[in-house]
Amino acid sequence: MRKIDTRDFRRATRTTSREINRRIVLNLVRDHQPVSRADLARRMNIGRGVVTSIIQELIGEGTIYEGATGHAARGRRPTMLYVRTQDRLVVAVDVRFSRTFIMLSDFAGTQIALESFETILAPELLVAELIERINRILAAHGAHGRCEGVGIVVPGMVERMSGRILVAPQLGWRDVDIRNAIFDGVGLPVSIENAPMACALAQMWLGQRGNSSDNFVYVTVSDGVGAGIVLNGQLIRGDSNSAGEFGHNPLDPDGPQCLCGAHGCWEAYTSNQATLSRYLGRELSPIWGQSTRQAVPLTIEDLIARARGGDTRAANAIEATGHYLGIGLGSIVNALNPSQVFVGGEITAAWDMIEVAVREGILERALTRAAGATPVVPEQMGGYPRLRGATALVAAPHFAAPRVA
């Protein structure tokens, strides 16, 4: 039940019904392919005639295609329909503090090419490098006519409408506009998004099918700890694009000092740096504040390897992170009561070592039994969630419900 915003609404025109039904058909094909027209008519409780004309339009605009005929026990055999994803391409870009990744993928998120380079922190130089590399990749794969857009994920706050990066502390950026420059250089639409939010988008649009209604939180544990919130199938962006900043909510005011200045933030207990600092027995210090990147003595991957090699102090540091992670998740679960929580980040490589501790942490804080039982799902390794998020950024608008009322 939504209230209509009388200062910002979209009235129905005479094509609105068709737009709605076309999107529903497209999504049904997406979820149930291969599927026939008659099947769609049954699922939508609609006449087959309407399906015929909608399918004609969808084939015309190139979003779906007819495949081989299927099999039927009796009667005429159905022609099966598929969503066209293989030759609709996206350039996904993930800008991180240390490295920048560029992936060419199709609408289903399937990787076609992947490369990376050391991030250039000066925005203008990074933009130039990106334009050159993107054009080279597109040319190398003959993808210029088939690419529908560029999706860029950055570790910072993004104003979606203007595409401006308001602030990205790790990159040292403030109010930077890279979208227009890249659009000019590549000639494709460009979307930019904050990393945790993009991960949540990826989970919603490119994750496993058949999950219950999209109502979840995607928590990324990396240099920082942030979250993307999806409620009722919608990404929650917030009034000033900063929703999901759970990382600096306090667990304990007497806890370790966080990079934000406060004490005992969730992030100060659970970020990769926090886990390493716990192991090394020293204070938290910013990875991106250091003059040389090589100065980082130990990575979280190293730590996990040591733990697996029998280093109990490493294992304890990691398990403690799991416990604190769970406590924070307990708060989130109380606050939003999502149907699932996803966790991404390097720490998921050690999920078997922390799962129990995470669960205990949640139960320690969860108020209701249902909330305490909220499934926590680690991102599978090697999935490139941020790059998939960048892909979803471009692909999702083609499948989303039309805005109405």
Added chain:
Amino acid sequence: MRKIDTRDFRRATRTTSREINRRIVLNLVRDHQPVSRADLARRMNIGRGVVTSIIQELIGEGTIYEGATGHAARGRRPTMLYVRTQDRLVVAVDVRFSRTFIMLSDFAGTQIALESFETILAPELLVAELIERINRILAAHGAHGRCEGVGIVVPGMVERMSGRILVAPQLGWRDVDIRNAIFDGVGLPVSIENAPMACALAQMWLGQRGNSSDNFVYVTVSDGVGAGIVLNGQLIRGDSNSAGEFGHNPLDPDGPQCLCGAHGCWEAYTSNQATLSRYLGRELSPIWGQSTRQAVPLTIEDLIARARGGDTRAANAIEATGHYLGIGLGSIVNALNPSQVFVGGEITAAWDMIEVAVREGILERALTRAAGATPVVPEQMGGYPRLRGATALVAAPHFAAPRVA
């Protein structure tokens, strides 16, 4: 941008466009009354002919009516339109631990009658009492044909679909169905809702007009501390109806013990009992666990009165509550980045005494400048937010956007 749930969608029929536009017209009249047909046509960027036929339907179903003709500098004078609220009535019920309130009001939330009685904790007896009183009120005001429903607000978790009260600790209820019994006894549709969520609904539907897009959190500070979350004009209910439970998120694990068993919950710092306990220098104890209600020695109203009378210890206890309230609000503001936060509860009577402390608390935790500047609006006194919420429960569905796609 919403994802379509392929297991639960609503396709467009040939009347869908009209439904959408009818609701938009209704809401425009609601927000801008008195307003003419020509005005609506201009606001919707639509032909006057369409407006004529939509208005005809709305008048026919009795949701709006024609008033006197307005004035125009030149040309024919417009006939002004109004939403019919005065003779569409609602019975609003607020069940609290100590007393139960019944209000007869119209669709605009205007109070017509109000009575209260000591809450009977046995569900069957309470239901019988409610039925008798509701019928008596309806008869006394000749309201039987004009009343559109009963809205009930309870301090507990409610499953909206079945109308069952899953758990209400203050009342000692667990999995109680009072809706069907009241429906049978009164013969009107009955809606039940959790108190903070209902308050949020009241704020959205019966609050001040002209606010920015509905994206806020309504925090109730009372015996417990809970919140109703509204994002993009939609009440967030959660996967198992428990969204908004910020009250037991921790501020400090070494803090005072909360009634939930944990230490340092937000509620343990900010509930009325917490404030009183701070003043009295004793442990928190549950108001509803006490054998006799008269055992409560001091109310929060008394405390505020003492503070106003010059009792600095009372003033300090209240101001401390304001500070902790602000800290918790800081976390909420980080997490959801709402455009506003509303605060309800007895403590708002002392808002002038705590406003600065609340603000400081928020700034202490807010991550971005925009989040730190989120307006915090206290509920005005004597507004009966829960009863207004019960009214909104019945009235809002008549004005909400039609569900589509």
Added chain:
DNA sequence: TGAATTTGTTCGATTCAGAAACTAATCTTC
């Protein structure tokens, strides 16, 4: 070979938005 069954298309009826013409009511101007 023909009946039954299922898929997909076509076509008229109905319901809407959209556009324009039309009527009604009022003010201004000559």
Added chain:
DNA sequence: GAAGATTAGTTTCTGAATCGAACAAATTCA
């Protein structure tokens, strides 16, 4: 006070979409 201008509201026709039924196509089974 009549003519013209202006605005409000209604009517009417057109085109787009659903809805339902009839129809053609393709396949299995008796």
